[in-house]
Amino acid sequence: MCDRNPGTRLDLEWVCKARVNTQAVLKRAQQIQNTKLPKNQWQAAWLLKALTCIDLTTLSGDDTPSNVQRLCLKALQPLRADLLKELGMEHEGVTTAAVCVYPSRVSDAVKTLRAANSKLPVASVATGFPAGQTHLSTRLDEVRLAVADGATEIDIVINRTLALTGQWEALYDEVQQFRKACGDAHMKSILAVGELGNFSTVYRASLVCMMAGSDFIKTSTGKESVNATIPVAVVMSRAIRDYYINTGHKVGFKPAGGIRTAQEALVWLVLVKEELGSAWLNPEMFRIGASSLLADIERQSHCGLGGSGRKNKHGDADGCSSAHFNRIKDRKDVYAFL
Numbered sequence: 001m002c003d004r005n006p007g008t009r010l011d012l013e014w015v016c017k018a019r020v021n022t023q024a025v026l027k028r029a030q031q032i033q034n035t036k037l038p039k040n041q042w043q044a045a046w047l048l049k050a051l052t053c054i055d056l057t058t059l060s061g062d063d064t065p066s067n068v069q070r071l072c073l074k075a076l077q078p079l080r081a082d083l084l085k086e087l088g089m090e091h092e093g094v095t096t097a098a099v100c101v102y103p104s105r106v107s108d109a110v111k112t113l114r115a116a117n118s119k120l121p122v123a124s125v126a127t128g129f130p131a132g133q134t135h136l137s138t139r140l141d142e143v144r145l146a147v148a149d150g151a152t153e154i155d156i157v158i159n160r161t162l163a164l165t166g167q168w169e170a171l172y173d174e175v176q177q178f179r180k181a182c183g184d185a186h187m188k189s190i191l192a193v194g195e196l197g198n199f200s201t202v203y204r205a206s207l208v209c210m211m212a213g214s215d216f217i218k219t220s221t222g223k224e225s226v227n228a229t230i231p232v233a234v235v236m237s238r239a240i241r242d243y244y245i246n247t248g249h250k251v252g253f254k255p256a257g258g259i260r261t262a263q264e265a266l267v268w269l270v271l272v273k274e275e276l277g278s279a280w281l282n283p284e285m286f287r288i289g290a291s292s293l294l295a296d297i298e299r300q301s302h303c304g305l306g307g308s309g310r311k312n313k314h315g316d317a318d319g320c321s322s323a324h325f326n327r328i329k330d331r332k333d334v335y336a337f338l
């Protein structure tokens with residue numbers, strides 16, 4: 001990950017005066033959703049970009065060492081070898097950005113990745129995920145234990161009660177303590193936007209989390225009834241942009257929850273490119289938290305490369321003729337531009 005956000009003092013005047021124009025946000029979100037998505041030779045490159053920004057996640061009550069191991073191995077080899085070869089990326093070490101698990105599964109992930117000689121980051125959710133309704137001392141211990149087990153990224157959930165009741169100083173103080181407990185581990189702050197009521201509260205909570213030193217702000221846990229949406233992402237991106245303009249510190253953005261299709265992933269890339277710019281379009285500054293997006297990206301990459309996802313009578317994947325290879329040979333360059 002890139003340079004850390006050191007945070008700033010709590011600027012309560014900025015936080016309290018901030019108002020979000022709902023109609024303007026919805027209009028902008030609509031424009032982004034109507035943007036023409038990349039097709040043909042560009043699409044595979046964009047999908048590859050999306051794939052490298054995924055925090056490949058499993059957050060289930062029935063997680064076990066073996067399904068975490070499988071998740072890690074998938075994160076290390078997220079795309080079929082033949083598809084990578086078609087993209088000319090077979091020697092580039094393409095992986096997802098990180099794996100993301102519950103605190104009690106961190107050691108399983110670390111063990112698997114170490115055995116594979118990989119430095120892929122392990123992210124742990126923490127602070128009473130998903131609700132955040134445990135005592136502060138318990139939430140802080142959870143962060144410290146996950147770091148001690150080898151997590152290098154911590155996805156904390158914020159205390160929604162404090163945000164909903166406008167206790168910004170208390171929220172700032174808690175998030176600062178989480179950041180301290182993280183030590184060198186990078187901290188992503190989950191706002192759980194589906195529970196924050198309105199866009200102004202989302203914007204204010206985003207500012208407070210960034211002022212308290214969050215390295216990323218993240219939309220959702222994936223467990224609320226409303227998770228990552230484009231309008232809320234417009235609001236959070238504007239907060240990131242405003243914070244950057246005012247402080248010079250870049251904070252990353254992580255939509256998460258309910259992102260399941262390659263098409264949706266492309267819209268998220270468009271949003272980041274349009275609202276934050278290309279400097280954010282990389283795993284250092286942008287992540288997609290997702291448990292089941294990868295399968296569709298793999299499927300669509302194959303289709304985007306001319307395959308139908310079916311095998312022909314010789315058992316080869318459709319659409320992988322040598323003429324086809326020639327048509328796509330510049331995709332590696334395309335990828336480099338994104």
Ligand SMILES: O=C[C@H](O)COP(=O)(O)O
Pocket residue numbers: 057059100220221222223256257258259289290291292293
């Ligand atoms: O942080 C990541 C989310 O929990 C993933 O949500 P999802 O299972 O809806 O993809």
